[in-house]
Amino acid sequence: MTGWQDIEAEVLRRIQTRDWPPGSAIPNEADLATDFGVARATVNRALQSLAEAGWIERRRRAGSRVALHPVRKATFAIPVIRAEVVESGRVYAHRLILRETGLPPADVAFDPGPHLHLVAQHLADGAVHAHEDRWINRAAVPGIDAVDLAEISANEWLVGHAPFTHGDYAVAARQAGDLAPVFGCDADHALVTVRRGTWNGAQPITVVTLTFAPGHVVRAAL
């Protein structure tokens, strides 16, 4: 009846009711274990969960404190675009527009030397769903040169063959501009862009900028 989730809920309640106000220290694990009548490991599990969610901050020797700014985190899935389109009940297709080797622009801070530059479009029911502009670090992805990227999108191939340790993700807005003909909208239409970079350790893998069709929404869950 008293699982770690119950402990978590009770501690969270004390934080939210300000029994334990922001910035204050909370009892150490051993004491809480005694209070709740459970093993310390159970309390540990509960507090780790709260720390991961941003409610408390934990430091050895210093103990645990209620976070001053309870920061909630949102997570959203990074789907293979094909799956995203298919799940919405539309027919997916992929079109390679440009494939060349060259030096990336300065804001793509890769290793020196030529990189693979791709421009492609993801189609949903024949209409352009997303326009993709990608740079790939050939040194980091051996084998990419032999792949027929007209057959399988770089997006999909990389997901399966180029493991990465971390990345960043930035969502912004832009006017359609010279992409207006691609989407069949006015040049001043507001479009969502996503720029994603991935690394394997210190080695950059790829940077991709996706521009989505009018009306596209990037969703996440809290």
Added chain:
Amino acid sequence: MTGWQDIEAEVLRRIQTRDWPPGSAIPNEADLATDFGVARATVNRALQSLAEAGWIERRRRAGSRVALHPVRKATFAIPVIRAEVVESGRVYAHRLILRETGLPPADVAFDPGPHLHLVAQHLADGAVHAHEDRWINRAAVPGIDAVDLAEISANEWLVGHAPFTHGDYAVAARQAGDLAPVFGCDADHALVTVRRGTWNGAQPITVVTLTFAPGHVVRAAL
């Protein structure tokens, strides 16, 4: 030397090298524990971490399988806007534009009855950083009526006083339109909007739409 993170790394390696291809079953916890020479709890910790990251899917009795679509998840912090501004080295201010009680529009699917409607602006160095349009379910947030929302932003007050269990988050793009004067930009400028809804169990708490100043980027980490 063999902590749960080592186990996690080794299992992840086997997935990425396709020793254990997508969709295949991986050994049960007890077997892995024997193989690695650790306790089952240690293996369990590693596999739970991998499951949380989306690499594997776990089900009782059915065992663990490598996920078919290794979906990476991005997480981004939902900051109190004040903190976001202050961290960028600018001076934060808050301005309440409108506070009224009324019936929310249809797309805000709240309980019947009047809700609190707020329009506010978050300022950075005197310029509008974000325009906020918010509906609050008064029934779900007792005490909100007594708060001076000119002094503390609803954003901040709710974070500390209105616990929620889950929410959604949607990022889109729009033209500045009638907000152009607010941001001092052209009416056809592309702006980022974030719509966020939060619930406490089945009870809706608040829905807020934030429109950010030109150039704003929503960032996340993979």
Added chain:
DNA sequence: TAGTGGTCTAGACCACCAA
């Protein structure tokens, strides 16, 4: 119904770091 993951326990050792 049996096999699997989910969790708890009681104890232990260690890494870290503020005092």
Added chain:
DNA sequence: TGGTGGTCTAGACCACTAC
């Protein structure tokens, strides 16, 4: 240097569910 969180162990029981 002592107190704290981080983690591992060996064993146990339970909840779920495919069979």
